[in-house]
Amino acid sequence: MRVGFVGLGVMGAPMATHLLRAGYQVHVYNRTPHKAQPLLDQGAHQAQDLQSLAAHCDRIFLCVRGSDDVTDLLRKLTTTAKPGTLFIDHSTISPPVAEALHHSLTEQGFRFLDAPITGGSMGAQSGTLTIFCGGKREVFEEAEVAMHAYGKRVELVGGPGAGQRMKMANQIAVAGALLGLCESLSFAQKAGLDLTQTREMLAGGAAGSWAFDHYGPKILNQDWRPGFSIANQVKDLHYCEEAAKAIDATIPMTLLARELLQSMIDQGRGEETTAALFEELLRRSG
Amino acid sequence: MRVGFVGLGVMGAPMATHLLRAGYQVHVYNRTPHKAQPLLDQGAHQAQDLQSLAAHCDRIFLCVRGSDDVTDLLRKLTTTAKPGTLFIDHSTISPPVAEALHHSLTEQGFRFLDAPITGGSMGAQSGTLTIFCGGKREVFEEAEVAMHAYGKRVELVGGPGAGQRMKMANQIAVAGALLGLCESLSFAQKAGLDLTQTREMLAGGAAGSWAFDHYGPKILNQDWRPGFSIANQVKDLHYCEEAAKAIDATIPMTLLARELLQSMIDQGRGEETTAALFEELLRRSG
Numbered sequence: 040m041r042v043g044f045v046g047l048g049v050m051g052a053p054m055a056t057h058l059l060r061a062g063y064q065v066h067v068y069n070r071t072p073h074k075a076q077p078l079l080d081q082g083a084h085q086a087q088d089l090q091s092l093a094a095h096c097d098r099i100f101l102c103v104r105g106s107d108d109v110t111d112l113l114r115k116l117t118t119t120a121k122p123g124t125l126f127i128d129h130s131t132i133s134p135p136v137a138e139a140l141h142h143s144l145t146e147q148g149f150r151f152l153d154a155p156i157t158g159g160s161m162g163a164q165s166g167t168l169t170i171f172c173g174g175k176r177e178v179f180e181e182a183e184v185a186m187h188a189y190g191k192r193v194e195l196v197g198g199p200g201a202g203q204r205m206k207m208a209n210q211i212a213v214a215g216a217l218l219g220l221c222e223s224l225s226f227a228q229k230a231g232l233d234l235t236q237t238r239e240m241l242a243g244g245a246a247g248s249w250a251f252d253h254y255g256p257k258i259l260n261q262d263w264r265p266g267f268s269i270a271n272q273v274k275d276l277h278y279c280e281e282a283a284k285a286i287d288a289t290i291p292m293t294l295l296a297r298e299l300l301q302s303m304i305d306q307g308r309g310e311e312t313t314a315a316l317f318e319e320l321l322r323r324s325g
Numbered sequence: 326m327r328v329g330f331v332g333l334g335v336m337g338a339p340m341a342t343h344l345l346r347a348g349y350q351v352h353v354y355n356r357t358p359h360k361a362q363p364l365l366d367q368g369a370h371q372a373q374d375l376q377s378l379a380a381h382c383d384r385i386f387l388c389v390r391g392s393d394d395v396t397d398l399l400r401k402l403t404t405t406a407k408p409g410t411l412f413i414d415h416s417t418i419s420p421p422v423a424e425a426l427h428h429s430l431t432e433q434g435f436r437f438l439d440a441p442i443t444g445g446s447m448g449a450q451s452g453t454l455t456i457f458c459g460g461k462r463e464v465f466e467e468a469e470v471a472m473h474a475y476g477k478r479v480e481l482v483g484g485p486g487a488g489q490r491m492k493m494a495n496q497i498a499v500a501g502a503l504l505g506l507c508e509s510l511s512f513a514q515k516a517g518l519d520l521t522q523t524r525e526m527l528a529g530g531a532a533g534s535w536a537f538d539h540y541g542p543k544i545l546n547q548d549w550r551p552g553f554s555i556a557n558q559v560k561d562l563h564y565c566e567e568a569a570k571a572i573d574a575t576i577p578m579t580l581l582a583r584e585l586l587q588s589m590i591d592q593g594r595g596e597e598t599t600a601a602l603f604e605e606l607l608r609r610s611g
Contacts, residue, residue, distance in 0.1 A: 222497050
C-alpha cells in the first residue's frame with residue numbers, strides 16, 4: 040500500500056521510518072527538503088509537491104505543528120487526493136478545529152482520524168508512542184495496523200475530535216505536575232534546602248511524578264535544552280483553553296501555567312525546556 | 326530508655342507501637358484516653374497527664390495536628406520536663422513557628438528537632454515513613470536510631486525549621502499533581518471521554534504521578550473517604566503560604582489549590598479526601 044507522510048520533524052521522521060520498515064511504500068514531503076534525505080536513503084519516495092503526493096497515496100499521515108498548518112496542508116492535499124483517501128493527523132491541534140476538519144473532509148468524500156501522540160522523541164524512535172484516536176470506528180480499524188508500526192498503545196477514544204480532547208486532558212495533567220515540580224523546587228531553593236536531596240526525598244513519595252523523575256534532573260543541572268519546548272507547551276495550553284471553552288470546562292491551573300510560560304516566551308525563552316519554569320518562579324520571587 | 330509519645334492518632338499510634346517493638350519503654354498520653362488502650366495492651370505506660378509524662382521521660386515524641394497544638398503541648402510539657410529533654414515533633418506545623426520553638430526551647434535548656442513525616446497511615450503501619458529533620462546535627466544523630474523504628478528514610482535536611490520547609494516543598498508538589506489529576510479528569514468528563522480509559526492511557530506517560538496512581542481510582546469510584554483530608558491539606562497549604570511569605574517565595578499554584586479546597590470546606594466537605602477536588606472543578610464548570 041502506498042502511504043504518504045507529511046512532516047518529517049523530530050517525531051515524524053522516526054515514525055515514517057517505522058512505516059518503511061513495516062513494508063509500506065512511503066511517499067514523503069517536507070517543507071525543508073533536506074530533512075527527507077535520511078528517509079529517501081532508506082527507500083522512501085520523494086514527492087515533488089503536496090499535490091503529487093496526494094495523487095499517489097491512499098492514506099496520508101500528517102505530523103506538523105498546529106491547527107493552522109494542518110488546515111493549510113489539508114486544503115492543498117485535497118485538491119488532488121483520490122476520493123476516499125484516509126487522512127491520519129498525528130499533530131496536536133485544537134479540538135474544535137479537529138471536529139470541523141472531520142466534518143468538511145467527510146463532506147468532500149474523504150476520511151479523517153485525529154490521532155495525536157504522546158511519548159516524546161524517544162517514544163517515536165523506539166516505536167512505543169501512545170496514540171489517542173478520534174473518529175469513526177471503521178476508519179480507526181483500517182488505520183490501526185499501520186499505526187502499530189510506531190505506537191505501542193493505539194486506542195479509539197471517541198468520535199471526531201476525541202483524540203485531541205484526550206491529548207488536552209494529558210497536557211493539563213502534564214502542566215499540573217510541571218507546576219508542582221517547579222514551584223516545589225523553587226520554594227526549596229529559596230528556603231535554603233539542598234535541591235538534590237529535596238528531589239530525591241520527594242520523588243519517591245506522594246509528591247512523585249514523571250516530571251519529578253525526568254525534569255527534576257534538568258533543574259538540578261540547569262539544563263534548559265528541550266525536550267518539549269515552552270513554545271510548544273503554550274501552543275497546546277492555548278488549545279486546552281479553546282477546548283475548555285467549547286465544552287464549558289473549568290481549568291484554572293492550566294490557565295495559570297499558560298500565563299507563567301507565556302511570560303517566558305515574552306522574555307525570549309520560548310525554545311527552552313518547560314522545566315525552566317523553575318527559573319521564572321525564582322525570578323518572580325525577587 | 327524511657328520515651329514519651331503524645332498524639333496517638335492514625336499516624337502516632339503505629340509509630341509508638343514500632344518504638345515498643347524496638348525495645349523502648351514508652352509512656353503515652355492522648356487527649357482521648359481510649360485511643361491509648363491498644364498501646365497499653367502491648368506494654369506501654371499510661372501517663373496521668375502531660376506533666377507526669379514529661380517528668381518521667383528523656384525524649385518526647387509529638388505527633389499532633391498543627392502549630393497551635395504543638396505550641397500548647399510544649400508549654401505544658403516544659404513545666405516539668407528535665408533539663409536537656411529532647412523533643413521530637415513529627416507534626417506538620419508552620420516553618421516559622423517551628424523556628425521560634427527551636428529558639429525558645431533552646432533558651433530554656435531543652436533540645437528540639439522538627440521532624441515532619443510523609444508516607445501516610447500505610448507508611449506508619451509498615452514503618453517505612455520518610456522523615457524530614459531540621460535542627461542541630463548532634464541532636465539529629467541522637468534521635469536518629471529511634472526514628473528508624475518507623476522511618477525508612479530519615480535525613481537531616483538543615484537547621485531549625487528545615488524539616489518543616491522540606492515538608493512544605495513536598496505539599497506544594499503534592500498540590501500540583503493533585504490539581505493536574507483533578508483538572509485533567511474533570512475536563513475529560515466534560516469532554517465525554519471514558520474516565521477509566523483516560524486514567525489508564527495518561528497514567529503511564531508524561532502525565533503520570535503518584536496522584537494518578539492512587540487518587541485516580543478514587544475518582545473513578547467516587548470514593549471520597551480520606552485518606553488525606555481536604556481540611557488537613559488546607560491547613561498544610563496555609564503553612565506553605567506562611568513559609569513562602571517568610572522567605573519571599575512565589576507559589577501561585579499552591580495558593581490556587583488552597584482557594585479551591587477552602588471553598589470545599591465552606592461547603593462542608595472538609596473531611597473528604599483531597600481527590601474530591603475533581604467534583605469542585607466539575608461544579609465550577611456548571
